[in-house]
Amino acid sequence: MSQRTSTLSFYEKGVYKIGDSVTLFGHQLVRKILENIEKDRHNRILEIACGKGNLGSNLIKNLNSYLTGFDVSNFLINYAKRSNANNKEKLEFLVADIENIPFRRESFDVIISVFGVSFTGNSTIIQELNYILKKNGKFIYLDIFLKKNLPHEFKKSHIFQRTCTCLHGVKTLQSQLLQLENCGFKITLIESYDAVLQKILEDAKKFKEKIFSNSVAQIIFTKEELDIVRLWLELYIEALEKDLISCIMIISSK
Ligand SMILES: C[S@@+](CC[C@H](N)C(=O)[O-])C[C@H]1O[C@@H](n2cnc3c(N)ncnc32)[C@H](O)[C@@H]1O
Secondary structure (H helix, E strand, C coil): CCHHHHHHHHHHCCHHHHCCCCCHHHHHHHHHHHHHHCCCCCEEEEEECCCCCHHHHHHCCCCCEEEEEEECCHHHHHHHHHHCHHHCCCEEEEECECCECCCCCCCEEEEEEECCHHHCCCCCHHHHHHHHEEEEEEEEEEEEEECCCCCHHHHHCHHHHHHHHHHCCCCEHHHHHHHHHHCCCEEEEEEECHHHHHHHHHHHHHHHHHHHHCHHHHHHCCHHHHHHHHHHHHHHHHHHHCCCEEEEEEEEEC
């Protein structure tokens, strides 16, 4: 299965049904930051790998901004369009791949990525983002970073092979900071959210038990979807228990 196909089947079948419990804290965080720095200004915001578009629809409620969100999944973008049909003048959703970003130079005041950039191993992405960001524009980047190189046996494991798209492009914080600086970004904030990640781990364990002992889950999810959700939860539980990953927010400006 190609990386793109496995990403699509992963998000379209199963993971999107879990809701935003995993990314919700990231959404709240980004909202707080933007409301503080962008008060009463008209802005063009880009959200990378926006999934169902929930962050965008919440964000623009309190901002005088226009948000464009893109995701590789046609299915999720259609979902985002449908659920935001009343807000077309402030929100736009389109299908695009992080590996091939279709925007002009200096198009955006703010770029947001909540667990998005880590889906690409392509190192030119940061350069591309700098290119499409306006001067003094901000890049708000919350993601998973590697604490150490992934052990060989972890990478060879069934769980990793089936879900590797999630951790495909994950880098160490050090290498990502270096890359941001080399591409012309000035780092203004680095904040760790490992405590939140630990909490998510605890919730993931409970959630895993719950969905497998819960007959409602067997109705909501198909057997194939349950399998995907289980693998996805196991991947993060194992990576966290082995202390391989951390969750960090980087804010930088051009
Ligand atoms: C962890 S989810 C995060 C979704 C959203 N940012 C949020 O916070 O709710 C990752 C998203 O990345 C998308 N994705 C994965 N690979 C991508 C790619 N190459 N280009 C664009 N989007 C991609 C997936 O379809 C999925 O919606």
